[in-house]
Amino acid sequence: MSIPPLYVIGLALTLLILFALFGKSTRRTIRTIKAFRELRRTIELSVEDGSRLQISLGGGGLLGAESAAAFAGLSLLRQVANIAADSDQPPVATTGDGMLLLLAQDTLRHTYRRLDISDQYHLRLARATGLTPFSYAAGTLPLILDRSVSASALVGSFGEEVGLITAASQQAGAFSLGGSGTMNGQALLFGSAQEPLIGEEVFATGAYMDAGAAHQASLRAQDVLRWLIIIALMLTALSPLFSGLL
Amino acid sequence: MNLRVRTPVAAGVAIAAGMFVLVSLFVPGFEDLRNRVLNWAILLAALALLLGMVNLLTVHLERVRSRQQPLYSAVLIIALLATFGITVWEGSQGVTAAWIFNNIQVPIEASLMAVLAISLTLAAARLLHFRKDLMSIVFAVALFVLLLGSGPLFGIDLPFFTGTLGPYVTQFLSTGAMRGLLIGVALGTVLTGLRILIGADRPYGG
Numbered sequence: 001m002s003i004p005p006l007y008v009i010g011l012a013l014t015l016l017i018l019f020a021l022f023g024k025s026t027r028r029t030i031r032t033i034k035a036f037r038e039l040r041r042t043i044e045l046s047v048e049d050g051s052r053l054q055i056s057l058g059g060g061g062l063l064g065a066e067s068a069a070a071f072a073g074l075s076l077l078r079q080v081a082n083i084a085a086d087s088d089q090p091p092v093a094t095t096g097d098g099m100l101l102l103l104a105q106d107t108l109r110h111t112y113r114r115l116d117i118s119d120q121y122h123l124r125l126a127r128a129t130g131l132t133p134f135s136y137a138a139g140t141l142p143l144i145l146d147r148s149v150s151a152s153a154l155v156g157s158f159g160e161e162v163g164l165i166t167a168a169s170q171q172a173g174a175f176s177l178g179g180s181g182t183m184n185g186q187a188l189l190f191g192s193a194q195e196p197l198i199g200e201e202v203f204a205t206g207a208y209m210d211a212g213a214a215h216q217a218s219l220r221a222q223d224v225l226r227w228l229i230i231i232a233l234m235l236t237a238l239s240p241l242f243s244g245l246l
Numbered sequence: 247m248n249l250r251v252r253t254p255v256a257a258g259v260a261i262a263a264g265m266f267v268l269v270s271l272f273v274p275g276f277e278d279l280r281n282r283v284l285n286w287a288i289l290l291a292a293l294a295l296l297l298g299m300v301n302l303l304t305v306h307l308e309r310v311r312s313r314q315q316p317l318y319s320a321v322l323i324i325a326l327l328a329t330f331g332i333t334v335w336e337g338s339q340g341v342t343a344a345w346i347f348n349n350i351q352v353p354i355e356a357s358l359m360a361v362l363a364i365s366l367t368l369a370a371a372r373l374l375h376f377r378k379d380l381m382s383i384v385f386a387v388a389l390f391v392l393l394l395g396s397g398p399l400f401g402i403d404l405p406f407f408t409g410t411l412g413p414y415v416t417q418f419l420s421t422g423a424m425r426g427l428l429i430g431v432a433l434g435t436v437l438t439g440l441r442i443l444i445g446a447d448r449p450y451g452g
Contacts, residue, residue, distance in 0.1 A: 006272050012436050013444070020446065063291055068435035071442060074449045098294030101301055103449050127305050128298035134355040139302075142315065160362060167365035170372055181431055183424055190385060192369040194377070199427040203434025206447070214446035218437045225433050 008225075015224055019217035030219065035177050035195035036208040042151040042175045043083050051150035052089035053080055054143055054174075056165060057104060059096025059136045060157020060181065068203065069181030070100055073155035074107050075206035075215065080153070081111040086120065089148055093126040095156075096136030101128045137161035144168045151175040154193065155205055158185035166192035179205070200226070257445050264443045302326070391415055 046053050057073040060066035080091050085108075093104040104126035112121035129139025144152055145168055152169045154162060158180040166189065169176035178189035179197030190196045197205075200222060206215030267283060270276035303326060306319035333343045370389075374382055394404055395412015441447040 009268075009436060009440070012433075013440050016437060016440055016444070016446075061291065063287060065435055068438040071438050071447070071449055072434075075447070095298075098296070098298030099291050101298050102294055106450055123301070124305055124308065126301075128301045129305075131295060131298055131302070132351075132355070134358045138358060142318075160359065163362045163366040163369065164358065167362075167369040170369050181435070183427065186427065188366065191389075192366055192373060194373070200430030200434040202431075203438055212447075214441050217446075218441050222433050222437050225437075226430065229429055229433075 012221055012225060015221035016214075016217055019220045020214055023213070023217050023220060030204075030207065033197075033201055033204070033208060035179075035197055035201070036205075038175065038195050039151070039153060039177050040209075043080060046089075046150045047084050047087045049150070050088035052146075052148045053084055053091040054140075054149050054152045055080060055091055055093045056140060056152060056154040056156065056158075056162075057093060057095040057097075057100050058154070058156025058158045058162075058180070058185075059131070059133055060100075061097045062099045062103075066157035066181050069155065069157045069179070070097075072179070072203050072205045074100075074103055075211045076153060076155050076209055077104060078107050078111055079206075079209040079211055081108055082115070085112055085115055086117050090120065090125060092143065094129045094136075094140045094143065095126070096128065096130055096133065098128065098131070100156075101126055133159050133161040134164075137164040140165050141168045144174065145172050147172070149174055151177070154178040154180070154189070155197070155202060157181045158189070160184060160188060163188045163192055169194075256450050257448055260448075260450060261443060261445050264439075268443065299326070299330070388415060388420075 043053060045051075055073065055077045057070055057077070058066075060070050062070060077091070077093050084091050093108065095101050095104055105123055108125050109118075109121055112118050127143075128136075129143070130136035141164065143149065144165065149172065151174055152165065154165060154176065155178070158178075159182060162178065162180065162185050166176050166178060170192070175195075176193045177195040177197070178185075178193035179202035180186050180189055181202060186196070186198065190198065203222065204215075204219050206212070207219040263283060266276075267280055270280040303323060306322050309319040310316045310323070329343070329346055332346065333340065336343050370386075374386055391407065391411055392415060393399070394407040395415065397408060438447075442449065
């Protein structure tokens with residue numbers, strides 16, 4: 001038996017809207033993810049000591065399923081910029097895709113405008129460091145190895161090239177947090193990033209970084225759907241046992 | 247000229263385009279129009295690639311101007327402009343453009359892949375030194391088993407690893423774990439897409 005994708009999308013949409021409308025009235029705590037706790041601490045420290053944060057958005061582009069991880073990266077960029085934009089060394093975003101570059105520049109420009117520091121914004125705060133996966137990594141390395149960078153947050157769609165970036169972060173003694181929408185990227189980040197994000201944790205970035213009620217609602221809908229899938233899997237696995245009894 | 251598209255207009259266009267493509271996947275009769283909209287997106291992506299190239303150029307021009315490792319940036323600028331000029335002149339299937347790709351780009355990326363193998367091993371070893379939790383130990387043991395199970399190492403065959411334990415880890419344990427992760431990623435992808443489709447999350451126009 002298969003469930004039509006339209007039903008899944010419809011259920012997800014219904015849950016998202018319900019949690020967005022009625023979720024605010026119910027108090028609910030979300031489990032602690034160490035990676036986000038450490039990232040918040042690092043952002044605060046970087047603002048205090050005047051060091052730079054580097055946000056890597058990957059080179060996955062926006063035309064496929066990999067775009068979801070890139071959007072999570074953009075949410076992180078907005079929240080980090082909100083906190084650290086007016087510090088001595090404002091955060092820098094790097095990407096390996098043209099469309100993502102435009103969105104990163106737009107995100108930063110609007111954040112600076114909202115904070116009323118538009119005069120401090122310039123286009124080079126979001127950079128395309130290379131337009132193929134390995135050239136992107138190679139172009140990002142000098143920025144990370146620059147001693148002014150104290151932390152790298154890698155949230156987006158990454159392949160094998162992410163290993164070069166996280167290895168450089170380690171070499172520079174910088175904090176590294178990494179999450180990718182691809183399995184290769186996740187495996188490499190688990191083995192090389194200081195704080196890896198596993199599975200759907202990448203998509204919880206907005207909720208954990210206080211990006212708004214929609215992100216909280218999305219996380220709750222994601223949790224409900226995951227439990228429904230777990231129950232469905234358990235029932236499917238146990239169904240031969242029940243059919244034997246009946 | 248300062249062309250500024252107001253956020254509600256941008257949001258309206260984005261939501262309408264997204265909704266149309268989603269609905270057309272389930273309602274027959276809109277395939278041609280959907281393909282046309284998707285082709286527009288591909289064209290925009292190609293244009294954005296050009297803008298990305300301009301951004302790369304300006305960043306490195308600035309580095310040359312401010313004398314921050316100017317030699318590397320100068321090499322990049324010359325190589326970028328030469329490759330771009332040749333490809334525009336000859337077309338993407340041109341002999342020189344293909345030679346540049348096969349004899350410069352591919353070997354350099356292959357070399358980076360080789361560097362990656364070494365740097366990643368070092369990074370993983372260093373990481374295990376200061377992240378001593380259960381999952382890191384599981385990761386290290388699984389990696390060790392997979393390396394031993396991947397085939398004869400220095401001519402020494404270990405049948406228990408290559409024939410039993412290695413395949414068990416790859417076919418059952420890692421496949422099961424990967425499917426679990428993929429379900430999580432798929433749910434995250436669906437909800438991120440929906441959040442953007444209903445305009446609750448706007449990665450454009452602030």
